Every structure is written in C-alpha cells, then in structure tokens.
Amino acid sequence: MVQDGATPVASYPFVSREPLEPPAEWAQLRRTCPVSRVTLPSGDEMALVTRYDDVRRVLSDPRFPRPTGEDSARVAATESGGLFRSAMAQAIPQVGEAHLRWRRMITKWFTAKRMAALRPGIEAMADQLVDGMVAAGAPADLKAHLGFPLPVWVICDMLGVPESDRDRFSYWSDSMLNLTRSTQAEMDAAQDEFVEYLRGHVAAKRAAPGDDLLSDLITGTDSDGGTLSEPTLVATGQGLLVAGHETTANMIAKMVAMLLSDRSRWERLLADPSLVRTTVEEALRFDADPGIGMPRHLTEDLDVGGTTVPGGTTVMCSMGAANRDDEAFADAGEMDLGRSPNPHLAFGAGPHSCLGQALARTELQVVLAVLLRRLPALRLAVDPARLQRVEGLAVGGLRELPVRW
Amino acid sequence: MKVLLDQDSCVASGQCVMAAPDVFDQRDEDGIAVLLDDTPGADAADGVRQAAAICPALAIAVQD
Numbered sequence: 020m021v022q023d024g025a026t027p028v029a030s031y032p033f034v035s036r037e038p039l040e041p042p043a044e045w046a047q048l049r050r051t052c053p054v055s056r057v058t059l060p061s062g063d064e065m066a067l068v069t070r071y072d073d074v075r076r077v078l079s080d081p082r083f084p085r086p087t088g089e090d091s092a093r094v095a096a097t098e099s100g101g102l103f104r105s106a107m108a109q110a111i112p113q114v115g116e117a118h119l120r121w122r123r124m125i126t127k128w129f130t131a132k133r134m135a136a137l138r139p140g141i142e143a144m145a146d147q148l149v150d151g152m153v154a155a156g157a158p159a160d161l162k163a164h165l166g167f168p169l170p171v172w173v174i175c176d177m178l179g180v181p182e183s184d185r186d187r188f189s190y191w192s193d194s195m196l197n198l199t200r201s202t203q204a205e206m207d208a209a210q211d212e213f214v215e216y217l218r219g220h221v222a223a224k225r226a227a228p229g230d231d232l233l234s235d236l237i238t239g240t241d242s243d244g245g246t247l248s249e250p251t252l253v254a255t256g257q258g259l260l261v262a263g264h265e266t267t268a269n270m271i272a273k274m275v276a277m278l279l280s281d282r283s284r285w286e287r288l289l290a291d292p293s294l295v296r297t298t299v300e301e302a303l304r305f306d307a308d309p310g311i312g313m314p315r316h317l318t319e320d321l322d323v324g325g326t327t328v329p330g331g332t333t334v335m336c337s338m339g340a341a342n343r344d345d346e347a348f349a350d351a352g353e354m355d356l357g358r359s360p361n362p363h364l365a366f367g368a369g370p371h372s373c374l375g376q377a378l379a380r381t382e383l384q385v386v387l388a389v390l391l392r393r394l395p396a397l398r399l400a401v402d403p404a405r406l407q408r409v410e411g412l413a414v415g416g417l418r419e420l421p422v423r424w
Numbered sequence: 425m426k427v428l429l430d431q432d433s434c435v436a437s438g439q440c441v442m443a444a445p446d447v448f449d450q451r452d453e454d455g456i457a458v459l460l461d462d463t464p465g466a467d468a469a470d471g472v473r474q475a476a477a478i479c480p481a482l483a484i485a486v487q488d
Contacts, residue, residue, distance in 0.1 A: 079482070126436035126455035131445075134438070242454070360477035370435060372480040377438040 031057035031067060031335070032198075032311050038406040038417065039273075039280055041307040045069060045340035054326045057335065060198045063092035065314065065333045066323075069340035071347035071364070073324045077315055077336050079369030084113035086316040092333035094311065094413065097203040105195065105210065110254035118370070120241040125255070126374055128177065128232045134381045137173070141382060144172050145389040153393075157423040158400035165390075166271035166420070170382055174263030177378075178256060179224060179231030187216070192261045193412065198311070200411035217253045232259070259375070266310075267379045269409070269416025271386050274302035276420055277354060280403035287356055289395055292388065298356045299383040304363035305354045308408055308415030309339040313367055338364040339415075394424040425469055428485040429459050435481045443478065444471030457483070 033042035048055050048069045057067045068074050077083070086092060087108045112118040127133075145165065152164035167189075175185050194201050194209035201209075221237060228234035233256055240246055247255065278284045278298070288294055312335050319330040328334060342363045345351045366373035373379070390397060399406075400421035409416040427447060436455030440448035447464045448457050464472060476484040 123436070123454035123456070127451075127453055128455075129436065129438065130450040130452070130455045131438040131441040132450065132452075360474050362478050366437070366480060368480045368482075370433070370481070372435050372437065374436070376480070 028056045028058050028064060031059055031065070035307065035408075037404060038408050039276060039307055039403060041339065041343055045337070045343055049340060049344055053324050054328060059092065059094045059311075059335075060096040061093035062096075063094075063333070065092050065335045066328050067312075067335045067337060068323060069337050069344075070324060071341040071344035074336045074338060074341035074364055075368050077321070077323065077334055078313060078338075078364070078367050078371065080315075080321070081114065081370050082319070083315040083317055083321075083334075085371070086314050086333045087113060088316065090331065091316040092314070094314065095197055095206075096199045097197070097201070097206055106214070106250075107195070107210075107254040107257045110248075110250040111258060112251075120243055120245065121247070121251070121255075122370075122374060124236060124239060124241050124247070125232070125259075128235070129375055129377045131377060134377050137378075138381060138385060140176070141169070141173055141385045142389060144169055145386055146393070149389060149393050153424075158421045160419040161275055161422045162268070162272040162417060162420045165386065166275075167268045169271065169386065170267040170379075171264050173378070173382060174260055177231060177263075178220075178233050178259060179229045180220065180260075184216075188260055188264060191216075192264050195257070195261050196265055196412045196414055198411050198413055213257060214253055217256045218249070221249065221252050221256065262373070263375055263378065265412075265414050265416075267382050269414055270303070270306070270379070270383060272417050272420040273306055273308065273415075274299070274383060274387065275390065275397075275422070276399070276403065276406060276417060277302055277305060279397065279399045279422070281354075282398060284354065284356060285397065288387070288391055292391055294356050295384050295387050295391070297359050297361065299380060299387060300361040300363065301354055301356055301358050302383070303365035304342045304348070304358070304361055306339060306342070306365065306415070309342075309365060310412070310414040311335065312337040312339065313371075336367075338367065397422055397424045399423075425464060425466075425472065426487040427459060427462050427464065427472055428487070429457055429462075430481075430483040430485075431456050431458075433481045433483045435483075437480050439478050439480065440475035440484060443475035444468055447472055448475060 033044045035042040053070045055067050112121045148165045152159045191209050191213040194206050224234045225237050315334045317330050317332045321328050343351045366376040400423045407418045434456045447461050476486050
C-alpha cells in the first residue's frame with residue numbers, strides 16, 4: 020500500500036462539514052493517495068479506492084466477491100460486522116455461474132419494458148403521496164411524505180407484500196444497514212423477525228402463487244433447471260426489500276435538496292422538463308453522501324493504478340469519490356442537468372451492478388416529473404446549510420427535507 | 425456503423441434500450457440485451473454511442 024506504517028490511518032466513513040458537499044478527503048485522496056488505508060467503525064482496516072478508473076476496474080472484476088467470509092474485514096461496529104457478513108449476504112451466490120444464474124432469474128423483472136408498464140402505477144402513487152403532503156400543509160418533510168413511502172410501496176407491490184405490512188420493513192431495513200446505531204442483539208433480533216416474516220410470506224406464496232416477483236422465483240427455474248432453496252429465497256426477498264427501499268428513499272430527498280439548494284436548477288427544469296432524465300443521472304453522479312461504497316474481498320493480488328494490493332485485502336470502492344473525478348468527468352464539481360453521456364458509478368459496475376437500477380431510475384424520474392407538475396413553487400423551508408445528514412448507516416441521506424410550495 | 429454486443433457480460437440494466445430503442449431490446453426471460461440491428465443507420469448513431477458509453481458492463485462496442 021502507498022502509506023507507510025508511520026502515517027495515521029484515517030477513520031471511515033469521512034465526515035463532511037456541509038450536508039450537500041463531499042468530504043474534502045475525496046479530492047485529496049484521488050490526487051495523492053488513490054489506494055489508502057482506512058479504519059471502519061468495526062475497527063477493521065480496508066483499502067479505500069477513490070479514482071474513477073480504479074473503482075470501475077475493481078467493481079467490474081468478476082473474480083472478487085463481496086466480503087462475506089470470516090477472513091474479510093467487517094464494516095459495522097458489532098461482532099458480526101453488519102450487512103456484508105449477514106446470513107442474507109451468505110445465502111446469495113456471490114461469484115461465477117451460480118451468481119449469474121441467480122441474478123438472471125431476477126433481472127427479467129427490471130427490464131425497460133417492465134418499467135414502462137410500472138410507470139403509470141408509480142405516478143399514481145406519487146400523486147397520492149403529494150396529495151397527502153399538500154393536505155398536511157407547508158412546511159412539510161418531503162422525505163417522510165414522499166421520498167420514504169414511495170419506494171416501499173413499489174417494492175412491496177413487486178414482492179406481493181400486503182400494504183398493512185409495509186411499515187415493518189423500515190425498522191428491519193435500518194437494522195440491516197447499521198454501522199454504529201444498533202447493538203448486535205438489536206441487529207440479531209431484527210434479522211430474526213425479518214427472516215421469520217419472509218419465511219411465512221414465502222410459504223404463503225408457495226401455497227397460493229400470485230403475479231409477483233417472489234411467486235415467480237418460487238415456481239420458476241434458472242437456465243440450468245435449478246430452483247432456489249428456501250434460505251436463498253428468503254435472502255433474495257430481504258435483499259430486494261432493503262435495497263429497493265432505503266437507497267432510493269434517501270436519493271429522492273437528496274435529489275430534491277440538490278435542485279432546490281440552488282433554485283436556478285429547479286427553474287431550469289421547470290422551463291425544460293425534458294431534462295428530467297439527464298437530471299436524475301446527474302443527481303446520482305453528484306450525490307455528495309451516497310454511503311460507504313461497495314466492498315470487495317481480494318482473493319489474489321491486484322494492481323490498482325500502479326499499487327499492488329495484496330490478496331486477502333478488503334477493498335472499499337468509493338463510487339461517490341469516483342463520480343467526482345475530474346479525469347472522468349468534465350467540470351466534475353459542477354452539477355450539469357444536461358450532462359450526457361453520464362457513465363457514473365452510483366449503481367456500481369460490472370457483474371454485481373445494482374440489479375434494480377432501472378426501477379430506481381424510474382422512481383426518481385417519476386417523482387421529479389410529478390413534483391414539477393404539481394408543485395412548481397417548491398422551495399426549501401430551511402437554509403440548505405442546516406439540513407442534517409443521516410448518520411450511522413451504510414447508506415447516506417438527509418434526516419428530513421423541510422419544504423414549502 | 426457496426427455494433428457488437430457481449431451478452432455474457434450484459435447485466436440487464438436496460439440502459440441501451442432506453443438510449444437506442446430501435447437497435448437494442450431485452451430478452452423477456454432474463455432481461456439480457458439483444459441486438460435488433462447490428463448495422464444501424466446514421467440517425468441511430470448518437471443513441472448507440474450513448475448506450476456504449478453508459479453500459480455498466482461495457483458490453484457494447486462500436487466500429488465505424
């Protein structure tokens with residue numbers, strides 16, 4: 020590694036002084052130390068990678084799985100190390116043909132055609148949630164009224180989870196994404212409840228399959244004629260609920276905050292709503308607080324931008340830092356609503372890139388279009404510098420987004 | 425323009441279909457991209473280059 024033993028190892032994740040600005044370390048490390056040692060809340064060390072080309076290469080390398088095993092570094096400040104070492108992560112095939120077969124059973128639910136079919140329903144949900152926010156009156160928290168519920172409604176629909184159970188997922192999901200908030204006992208209890216719930220749900224779907232993703236996974240076979248085991252089905256349901264929920268929910272609020280904190284951006288969109296699609300991509304690229312990144316466990320030595328990182332190392336890929344790399348994006352520090360093409364890494368890259376990315380894009384596009392249509396006078400109800408970040412989770416976000424209209 | 429698509433590395437993001445719907449489609453059974461036209465005309469060129477640039481798996485190559 021680049022640093023010698025005398026250099027103090029930085030604590031990770033970094034802290035930013037401004038809620039909508041990236042931590043100063045991103046630019047520093049890209050320039051001076053593209054592979055740097057950091058200490059996670061667990062106390063374990065990882066190698067942090069911050070340059071676009073390096074992040075893309077590590078994420079795209081099919082040899083390297085997520086750090087699920089005992090010999091890899093942990094992220095969370097609990098005994099088990101949190102998300103990536105959970106039973107859920109271990110029940111899903113990580114590499115090679117098995118991973119590919121598993122993934123391809125699910126990706127058919129996220130095609131462009133399916134998204135086009137889902138769009139009117141998502142728009143109706145967004146309109147209904149905006150109705151609720153308007154009825155509550157200004158100022159209102161856009162995250163609580165719209166950003167948070169919408170992705171939960173959508174993913175619960177896709178998984179065939181009844182409306183009455185939606186609220187329980189927030190708690191389970193938070194505890195799975197824990198870094199420093201919950202104790203091991205709290206995480207274990209939430210995990211047990213979540214698994215118990217999904218076992219019951221899988222059993223109910225097995226008895227009476229519906230027209231939903233989970234029923235399809237239960238009754239379907241992969242390209243090899245294989246079926247998914249009970250633990251893999253439960254883990255897949257968990258993964259989709261957690262991933263389909265918190266990340267997009269936070270991104271909705273962060274996107275709107277970015278657009279309203281410099282209101283000329285919002286006005287440009289009002290004048291030209293055809294920019295919605297590129298604006299969503301740019302908000303994903305520009306996100307100053309996307310979370311800790313994606314870890315990979317190196318099963319053998321790897322050259323990263325001229326540095327040999329030894330096998331056995333856990334590498335943390337900072338997609339957020341990579342997305343601000345001037346070597347990859349012209350005026351990387353500027354938010355350009357018309358930027359195109361925009362090959363950002365917000366959804367990762369390569370064989371493990373986010374399988375729900377088309378759904379996330381659709382939700383973000385729909386929310387933005389609905390807000391522009393319904394609430395053109397939308398503005399922040401607080402000084403942007405007073406927005407507060409969510410802390411202690413693997414995903415980044417704002418605690419609330421107070422708005423008027 | 426000649427378009428090459430590596431289906432083995434495709435991750436089914438659907439980005440190519442959004443960028444160039446006349447050139448790319450996705451298989452219903454797994455979302456993997458398929459080429460509808462491997463020698464598209466000039467009117468599709470921008471969309472195809474866009475698709476190649478934003479593919480998360482870099483599974484699309486373009487030869488002029």
